[in-house]
Amino acid sequence: MLTKxxxxxxxxxxxxxxxxxxxxxxxxxxxxxxxxxxxxxxEMMLLEEMGLLEKTHTSSGRVxxxxxxxxxVDNLMELKELNGExxxxxxxxxNNKQLELSDVLNKSLEIISDITSYTSIVLxxxxxxxxxxxxxxxxxxxxxxxxxxxxxxxxxxxxxMEVKGVSLDEVKKTVKLINDLIVGTPIDEISAKLEFEIKPxxxxxxxxxxxxxxxFYDVFTDISSKNVNVVGKNNxxxxxxxxxxxxxxxxxxxxxxxxxxxxxxxxxxxxxxxxGHENKMSPDVTVIxxxxxxxxxxxxxxxxxxxxxxxxxxxxxxxxxxKQIEG
Amino acid sequence: MLTKxxxxxxxxxxxxxxxxxxxxxxxxxxxxxxxxxxxxxxEMMLLEEMGLLEKTHTSSGRVxxxxxxxxxVDNLMELKELNGExxxxxxxxxNNKQLELSDVLNKSLEIISDITSYTSIVLxxxxxxxxxxxxxxxxxxxxxxxxxxxxxxxxxxxxxMEVKGVSLDEVKKTVKLINDLIVGTPIDEISAKLEFEIKPxxxxxxxxxxxxxxxFYDVFTDISSKNVNVVGKNNxxxxxxxxxxxxxxxxxxxxxxxxxxxxxxxxxxxxxxxxGHENKMSPDVTVIxxxxxxxxxxxxxxxxxxxxxxxxxxxxxxxxxxKQIEG
DNA sequence: CCTAGCACTCTATTTTCTCGATTGCTAAAT
DNA sequence: ATTTAGCAATCGAGAAAATAGAGTGCTAGG
Numbered sequence: 063m064l065t066k067x068x069x070x071x072x073x074x075x076x077x078x079x080x081x082x083x084x085x086x087x088x089x090x091x092x093x094x095x096x097x098x099x100x101x102x103x104x105e106m107m108l109l110e111e112m113g114l115l116e117k118t119h120t121s122s123g124r125v126x127x128x129x130x131x132x133x134x135v136d137n138l139m140e141l142k143e144l145n146g147e148x149x150x151x152x153x154x155x156x157n158n159k160q161l162e163l164s165d166v167l168n169k170s171l172e173i174i175s176d177i178t179s180y181t182s183i184v185l186x187x188x189x190x191x192x193x194x195x196x197x198x199x200x201x202x203x204x205x206x207x208x209x210x211x212x213x214x215x216x217x218x219x220x221x222x223m224e225v226k227g228v229s230l231d232e233v234k235k236t237v238k239l240i241n242d243l244i245v246g247t248p249i250d251e252i253s254a255k256l257e258f259e260i261k262p263x264x265x266x267x268x269x270x271x272x273x274x275x276x277x278f279y280d281v282f283t284d285i286s287s288k289n290v291n292v293v294g295k296n297n298x299x300x301x302x303x304x305x306x307x308x309x310x311x312x313x314x315x316x317x318x319x320x321x322x323x324x325x326x327x328x329x330x331x332x333x334x335x336x337x338g339h340e341n342k343m344s345p346d347v348t349v350i351x352x353x354x355x356x357x358x359x360x361x362x363x364x365x366x367x368x369x370x371x372x373x374x375x376x377x378x379x380x381x382x383x384x385k386q387i388e389g
Numbered sequence: 390m391l392t393k394x395x396x397x398x399x400x401x402x403x404x405x406x407x408x409x410x411x412x413x414x415x416x417x418x419x420x421x422x423x424x425x426x427x428x429x430x431x432e433m434m435l436l437e438e439m440g441l442l443e444k445t446h447t448s449s450g451r452v453x454x455x456x457x458x459x460x461x462v463d464n465l466m467e468l469k470e471l472n473g474e475x476x477x478x479x480x481x482x483x484n485n486k487q488l489e490l491s492d493v494l495n496k497s498l499e500i501i502s503d504i505t506s507y508t509s510i511v512l513x514x515x516x517x518x519x520x521x522x523x524x525x526x527x528x529x530x531x532x533x534x535x536x537x538x539x540x541x542x543x544x545x546x547x548x549x550m551e552v553k554g555v556s557l558d559e560v561k562k563t564v565k566l567i568n569d570l571i572v573g574t575p576i577d578e579i580s581a582k583l584e585f586e587i588k589p590x591x592x593x594x595x596x597x598x599x600x601x602x603x604x605f606y607d608v609f610t611d612i613s614s615k616n617v618n619v620v621g622k623n624n625x626x627x628x629x630x631x632x633x634x635x636x637x638x639x640x641x642x643x644x645x646x647x648x649x650x651x652x653x654x655x656x657x658x659x660x661x662x663x664x665g666h667e668n669k670m671s672p673d674v675t676v677i678x679x680x681x682x683x684x685x686x687x688x689x690x691x692x693x694x695x696x697x698x699x700x701x702x703x704x705x706x707x708x709x710x711x712k713q714i715e716g
Numbered sequence: 717c718c719t720a721g722c723a724c725t726c727t728a729t730t731t732t733c734t735c736g737a738t739t740g741c742t743a744a745a746t
Numbered sequence: 747a748t749t750t751a752g753c754a755a756t757c758g759a760g761a762a763a764a765t766a767g768a769g770t771g772c773t774a775g776g
Contacts, residue, residue, distance in 0.1 A: 087738055098750050103739070121739045121756045159533055159551040160607065195527060202543035206486055210537065210545055216529035218537055220545040224486035280487065296641045299634055307632055314623045414769055425719045430770070448725045448770045 064112075064133075070095060071105050072114055073138045076126045080370050083302050085123030128338040128369065131348070135335050135373050144378055148177055156386050162216070163359045166387065168291055171363060174379050175294025179301070180367035181317065182293040183351075185327055188217055188286060191357045192249045199223075199237055201230060209281050213249060215358040219285040223277045228270045236274045239264055252282050288361075290323045303346055303368045313344055317366075328353050328362040333380050338369050350376050352384050391439075391460075397422060398432050399441055400465045403453045407697050410629050412450030455665040455696065458675070462662050462700050471705055475504055483713050489543070490686045493714065495618055498690060501706050502621025506628070507694035508644065509620040510678075512654055515544055515613060518684040519576045524568055526550075528557060536608050540576060542685040546612040550604045555597045563601045566591055579609050615688075617650045630673055630695045640671055644693075655680050655689040660707050665696050677703050679711050 064072070074094055075086045088102040095102065106124050109115045114130040117123075126134065155161070155169045164186045171182035192213035201207040202222075210220045225233055243263065244255050256279055264271045295317055304310050316322065325342060326349070328334060333352040341349040348371045351364035363383065365376045391399070401421055402413045415429040422429065433451050436442045441457035444450075453461065482488070482496045491513045498509035519540035528534040529549075537547045552560055570590065571582050583606055591598045622644055631637050643649065652669060653676070655661060660679040668676040675698045678691035690710065692703045 085738090089738080099738095100740095100750055100752090101748085104749085107740080117739085119757055121737075122758080123738065159553075160549050162549055198525070200522060200539045200543065200545075202541075206543065208539070208543045208545055210539070212527045212535070212537070214529075216527065216533065216535045216549065218527070218535055218545075218547040222487050222489055222543065226486075296638065296645060299638050299641070305634055307626055307634065307637070310634070310637070311623070311626050314626065318623060412769090416769080426769095427719050427721095427771095428717085431718085434771080444770085446726055448768075449727080450769065 064109075067095070067097075068105055068109055069138060071102060072109060072126070072130060072133060075115065075124055076130065076134045076138070079125055080372060083370055085118055085125050087123035090123075128340070131337045131369060131373075132340075135337070139374055139377075141374055141378055144382055148173075148379070149382075151177075152382070152386070163356060163387065164289065164291075167354075167359075167363060167383075168293060170383055170386075171293045171365075174365065174383070175297055178365070178367070178372060178376060178379070179294075179297045180365050180371065180376065181295055181297050183317075183323060183326055183362075183364040183366065184289075184291045184293065185324060185362040185364070186289040186291070186359050187361050188213070188249055189215070189356060189358055189360045190248055190250050191215065192217055194245055194247050194249060194252060196245065197237055197241055199233060201233075207233065209278070211281070211285055217358060221281045221284060223281060225274070225277060228273060232268050232270055233274065236264055236268050236271075236278070239267065240278065249282075249286050252286070253279065256282060288324055290320045292317050292323070297367075301368045301370075303370065309346065313347065316343060326351065326362060326364050328364070333377050333384070335373065335377070348373075350380060352380050354384050354387055356387060356389070391436075394422070394424075395432055395436055396465060398429060399436055399453070399457060399460060402442065402451055403457065403461045403465070406452055407699060410697055412445055412452050414450035417450075455667070458664045458696060458700075459667075462664070466701055466704075468701055468705055471709055475500075475706070476709075478504075479709070479713070490683060490714065491616065491618075494681075494686075494690060494710075495620060497710055497713075498620045498692075501692065501710070502624055505692070505694070505699060505703060505706070506621075506624045507692050507698065507703065508622055508624050510644075510650060510653055510691040510693065511616075511618045511620065511688065512651060512691070513616045513618070513686050513688040515540070515576055516542070516683060516685055516687045517575055517577050518542065519544055521572055521574050521576060521579060523572065524564055526560060526564055528560075534560065536605070538608070538612055544685060548608045548611060550608060552601070552604060555600060559595050559597055560601065563591055563595050563598075563605070566594065567605065576613050579613070580606065583609060615651055617647045619644050619650070624694075628695045628697075630697065636673065640674065643670060653678065653689060653691050655691070660704050660711070662700065662704070675700075677707060679707050681711050681714055683714060 071091055074091050078086045078090065088099040088106060092099040092102045106115060113127055114133055115124040116127045118125060151173050152170050155166055167184045167186065171184055175182050192215045195214045196212045198210045199207050205224060205226045206222050207225055208220055209223050212218050240260055243260055244252060247255050261275055264275060268274060298304050298310060298313055328351045331353050333350065336349045338345045338348065343349055343366065346368065347366050348369045349364055349366050351362055353362055354360060363380060365380060398418055401418050405413045405417065415426040415433060418429045419426040433442060440454055441460055442451040443454045445452060478500050479497050482493055494511045494513065498511055502509050519542045522541045523539045525537045526534050532551060532553045533549050534552055535547055536550050537545065539545050567587055570587055571579060574582050588602055591602060595601060625631050625637060625640055655678045658680050660677065663676045665672045670676055670693065673695065674693050675696045676691055676693050678689055680689055681687065690707065692707060
C-alpha cells in the first residue's frame with residue numbers, strides 16, 4: 063500500500079516522463095511537493111524497491127516501470143474532457159451519412175491518430191445481425207460472373223466467380239434456389255445452411271451443381287471474413303523510443319501482418335489497457351483497445367503507442383468513439 | 390563519347406555499388422579488368438569530369454552520379470530472364486479467376502515487392518470502356534439507402550445515399566428513369582449526361598428531384614475516382630540510404646499522401662525510369678513505372694527504390710506484369 | 717599510354733577527458 | 747521518528763585527441 067506522498071511522487075514522475083521522455087530526478091519533484099529532494103529520494107528508493115520505478119543507470123533519475131504505469135492507470139489517472147476542436151472534427155465524420163460504418167471508424171481513427179500521434183487499428187467484421195437480403199449475379203463474360211450479396215443492414219459485397227462451362231441458365235436457376243432458401247439467414251449461418259440445405263437441393267435441379275456449389279461456398283466464406291486496417295502507422299516514427307530503425311522495422315512488420323493482427327480482437331466491452339509485456343504486440347508499446355458492436359458491424363478498435371503514452375487522452379477518445387458509433 | 394574501357398569501368402562501378410552500397414575503389418575494378426589501379430584511377434578521373442561519377446569525399450572511392458546511372462540504364466544495362474520461381478509465384482496470381490484486376494495487380498506487386506525489396510504503387514482507374522450496366526438500390530432504413538452500380542466489365546461499386554424525407558416511391562421512380570436513360574453510357578460520360586439529360590427529366594416526374602439529383606451526382610463522381618495503393622512500404626527500411634529516421638519520415642509521408650500520389654500517373658506506354666531528380670517523389674529514389682490498360686481498368690504501376698536499384702530486374706518484372714495483364 | 721611508388725587526405729573508430737546531473741549515505745535538525 | 751543538508755561517488759553524454767586504413771592524385775620511369 064502506498065502513502066499519499068508516494069502516490070503523488072509516482073504520479074508526478076509518470077506525468078513528467080510521459081511529457082519529456084527523460085528520467086525524472088528528485089529535484090524536479092521536490093519543487094512540486096513541499097519537501098526536500100532528499101526526502102523525495104528516500105521515497106523514490108522505496109518505490110523502486112516495490113518495483114514501481116526504475117533507473118536507467120546508477121545515477122540517473124527514475125523512470126516508471128510497467129508496474130508503475132499499471133499502478134498509475136489503475137489508481138492515479140484522471141480523465142479529462144475532450145476539447146471542443148477534437149469533438150468537432152470527429153462529429154463531421156459521424157454526421158456524414160454517406161459513409162459506411164467501417165469508413166466512419168477508419169476516418170475517426172485517422173483523426174485520433176493525428177491528434178495523439180499514435181497508431182490505430184480497426185478490426186471489423188460484419189455483425190451477426192446481418193441477414194442475407196439478396197443475391198444477384200452479373201455475367202461479365204462466358205467464364206466469369208460477378209456475384210453481389212446484400213444484407214439487410216446495407217452491407218454490399220461482391221466477388222468474381224469462375225463458371226467456365228456452366229450455362230447461364232444453370233447459374234440463374236441456382237441463384238434462384240439460393241435466394242428462395244436462404245434469404246433472411248444470418249450471414250454466419252450461411253455456410254452451414256449452404257452445405258446442409260442447399261447442396262442436396264441444387265443437386266437435383268442443376269447439372270453442374272458441384273462446381274457451382276463450390277463457387278458459392280468460396281464466395282460466402284470469403285465475404286464473412288475479417289477486415290483489418292492500420293491507421294497512422296507513420297506516427298510510430300515520431301516517438302523517440304523508435305528512433306532506431308531496427309525497432310521500427312520490428313513493429314512495422316507486426317503492423318503489416320494482417321492475419322496476426324486479428325489476434326488483437328478484444329472480447330471485453332470495457333476500454334482495456336495492455337502495457338508492455340501485457341500485450342502480444344511488442345514489449346515497447348502499450349495497446350489500448352475496446353470492443354464495438356452495431357447491428358451492421360462489430361469488432362475492435364485499438365490505439366498503439368509507446369508505453370510512455372498519454373493514457374488519459376486515449377482512453378477518453380476511445381470511449382467517445384465507442385459511444386458515438388454504438389449510439 | 391566513352392571508350393569501351395570507360396564504359397566497362399562505369400558499368401562495373403554501378404553494378405558493384407548497387408550490390409554493396411559502398412564507394413568503389415580503383416583496386417576492385419582493376420582486378421576485373423586487365424590493367425593497373427593507376428590506369429583505372431585515371432579513367433575514373435575522366436569519368437568524374439564528365440559528371441558520371443562522384444566522390445563522397447576527397448579520398449573516397451567512386452559512386453555513380455545520377456548522370457552515371459542514366460548512362461548505365463540507357464547504354465549498358467543488360468536485361469536478364471526472370472527466374473522460374475518468380476514466374477511461378479506470379480502465375481498463381483494471374484490464374485486466379487476469382488480476383489478482380491485491381492486485386493491481381495496489388496497481389497502481383499506484393500510479390501514483386503517481396504522479391505526485390507522495393508516499394509510499389511498501383512494507380513487504378515476504371516477504364517473508359519466500362520459502360521453502365523445497371524443501377525440498383527437497397528433501402529437500409531428510412532434515411533439511408535445503398536446504391537449499387539455495375540458496369541458491363543464487371544466492376545461493382547456501392548455507396549450509401551442519404552434520402553431523408555424522400556419517399557421510397559420517388560427514389561424508385563428516379564432509379565428507373567436513370568436506368569432507362571443512361572444504361573450503356575461509358576462511365577466517364579455519366580456525370581455530363583446526368584446533368585444535361587437526366588436532370589431536366591426527373592424534374593418533371595419527381596418531387597424531391599433536387600435532393601435526389603445531388604445524391605446521385607455525388608455517388609457517380611465518387612465512383613469514377615482514382616484509386617491508389619502502396620505496397621511493401623516497409624521495404625524502404627531495408628535500404629541503407631534510409632537508415633536515418635528523418636529520411637524515412639519524408640518518404641513515408643509522401644507515400645501516404647494519396648492525392649499527391651496520383652501525380653505518379655504515367656501516360657507513356659513504355660517502361661520508364663526516373664532517377665533521383667528526374668522524379669518528383671524524392672531525389673533519393675528512383676521510380677520505374679509504366680502504363681497499363683485493359684477493358685476493365687487502366688492506370689499506372691510503379692516501383693520505387695533507392696537510386697542504387699536493381700534496374701534490370703525491376704524493368705523485367707514490370708514488363709512481365711504489363712504483358713500478362715494486357716495479354 | 718600504362719604503371720609502380722609515395723605522400724597526402726579524409727573517414728571511421730577507439731580512447732581519453734571533462735562536465736554536469738543525480739544518486740545514496742551520513743549526520744544533524746526538526 | 748521523520749526530514750533535511752551536505753557531500754563523495756557514479757555514470758552518461760559529448761568534446762577532443764589519437765590511430766589505423768582505404769583510397770586518391772601526382773610524378774617519374776617503363
